[in-house]
Amino acid sequence: DTAVSQTPKYLVTQMGNDKSIKCEQNLGHDTMYWYKQDSKKFLKIMFSYNNKELIINETVPNRFSPKSPDKAHLNLHINSLELGDSAVYFCASSQDLFPVRQETQYFGPGTRLLVL
Amino acid sequence: GESVGLHLPTLSVQEGDNSIINCAYSNSASDYFIWYKQESGKGPQFIIDIRSNMDKRQGQRVTVLLNKTVKHLSLQIAATQPGDSAVYFCAENIEGYQKVTFGTGTKLQVIP
Numbered sequence: 446d447t448a449v450s451q452t453p454k455y456l457v458t459q460m461g462n463d464k465s466i467k468c469e470q471n472l473g474h475d476t477m478y479w480y481k482q483d484s485k486k487f488l489k490i491m492f493s494y495n496n497k498e499l500i501i502n503e504t505v506p507n508r509f510s511p512k513s514p515d516k517a518h519l520n521l522h523i524n525s526l527e528l529g530d531s532a533v534y535f536c537a538s539s540q541d542l543f544p545v546r547q548e549t550q551y552f553g554p555g556t557r558l559l560v561l
Numbered sequence: 562g563e564s565v566g567l568h569l570p571t572l573s574v575q576e577g578d579n580s581i582i583n584c585a586y587s588n589s590a591s592d593y594f595i596w597y598k599q600e601s602g603k604g605p606q607f608i609i610d611i612r613s614n615m616d617k618r619q620g621q622r623v624t625v626l627l628n629k630t631v632k633h634l635s636l637q638i639a640a641t642q643p644g645d646s647a648v649y650f651c652a653e654n655i656e657g658y659q660k661v662t663f664g665t666g667t668k669l670q671v672i673p
Binding site for chain 1: 569593595599602603604605606607610648650656660661665666
């Protein structure tokens, strides 16, 4: 069984479109995250949610809005997509806030977004 | 697969040899460090961590060394196997803060 799953795996879209990426974890964790990995493999956190509450909101454009309908899901909606949004987006989860409690994080397989 | 134009530092190692992957971290206030492994097409995977009150920590076939004086972290992999081929990242954190800062990765290629 997949611990952290993301859909879609690949997403190709035009500039200006609105798209969503879904994430689900079946580990019973309380905390979920979104990361962005650029073409140079540089990984940066975007958001973290603990018990459906937003904890970290890094300097991310307002066009990005996370939504957590329940503890097992954290979706990422992106409005007015731009070329620079092209990247791989990873969802992750941990039982408690990482790294504050040094919990192990589990990452999903990533969603490869290409904006044309 | 890799992106066109991507130039990650690459370490090529013969299967069975030991690998040493180095990382220079940026913030002298950082006191918690983590190594991740990312295989092609997959998400990062937590390997081992170390706190600043230690200078060495061992796991299964992996050892992390921390030199706070020069802000240097290394990951040693014993008896490297083809399955170790991946990109390895170090990450740093200031304890009590929720943000982890990732370093640039190093690609490990294991030659059979």
